[in-house]
Amino acid sequence: MFLSEALTRQRTWEPSPSERRQWVEVFNACDEDRKGYLSREDFKVAVVMLFGYKPSKVEVDSVMSSVNPNTSGILLEEFLKIIKKKKEAQLYRNERRHIFTAFDVRYRGFLTFEDFKRAFQEVAPRLPERTVLEVFREVDQDADGHVSFRDFEYAMKHGQDEA
Numbered sequence: 001m002f003l004s005e006a007l008t009r010q011r012t013w014e015p016s017p018s019e020r021r022q023w024v025e026v027f028n029a030c031d032e033d034r035k036g037y038l039s040r041e042d043f044k045v046a047v048v049m050l051f052g053y054k055p056s057k058v059e060v061d062s063v064m065s066s067v068n069p070n071t072s073g074i075l076l077e078e079f080l081k082i083i084k085k086k087k088e089a090q091l092y093r094n095e096r097r098h099i100f101t102a103f104d105v106r107y108r109g110f111l112t113f114e115d116f117k118r119a120f121q122e123v124a125p126r127l128p129e130r131t132v133l134e135v136f137r138e139v140d141q142d143a144d145g146h147v148s149f150r151d152f153e154y155a156m157k158h159g160q161d162e163a
Contacts (some may be wrong), residue, residue, distance in 0.1 A: 002145070006072070008154055013084075013088050014084075014089060015084060015087065015089070019087075020080070022050075023050065023079070023083050024076065024080070025081055026046050026049050026050055027062070027076055027079050027080075028044065030042040030043070030045050031047070035072070036075065036076075037071055037072055037073035037074055037075050037076075038073050038074040038079060039072070039073045040064055040073070042061060042073070043055075043060060043063060043064075043073075044077075044137045045132065046079070046083075047086075050083060050085055051086065051090070052124075055123070063082055066083075067099050081142070086126075096152065096153050096156045096157075099152075099156075100149050100152050100153075102119070102127075103115050103116070103118075103119045105118070105151075109148070109150075110146040110147060110148050111146065111147040111152065112146060113132075113133065113145070115147075116132055116135065116136045116147070117129065117132055120132045120135075138155065139151055139152060139155040141154065
């Protein structure tokens with residue numbers, strides 16, 4: 001996928017020591033009985049504390065199904081990995097939103113081919129217009145001449161998966 005080559009790169013993110021400490025504190029606060037693991041309900045409370053929203057049943061089911069079946073819940077190290085992954089997803093979504101907004105100079109909530117040309121002129125001035133058009137058509141999933149944030153985010157996520 002050309003867009004992935006043009007707009008994405010492989011990234012890694014590590015929490016700061018203070019973030020990691022905060023996550024451990026939340027784990028301990030949610031593990032009120034000092035069981036050494038978080039139950040399904042404990043995990044939901046932890047997500048609310050760290051991200052400000054109650055996770056859906058599907059999200060919790062997904063997390064719980066990935067837990068070691070020999071334990072009764074989510075151990076601290078598993079919890080830290082899960083939270084790191086959620087935080088990365090949040091950061092990358094915010095980054096994609098920021099990139100989209102930078103392209104959407106007229107604040108319309110969608111991108112036109114002209115917006116794409118202008119953006120690519122900034123980041124890859126020697127890229128032929130034909131190539132920019134190919135990228136635009138690839139990202140414009142419903143071929144309406146507009147790239148919504150949803151289209152853009154899908155292309156960015158898909159491109160990262162292939163990177």
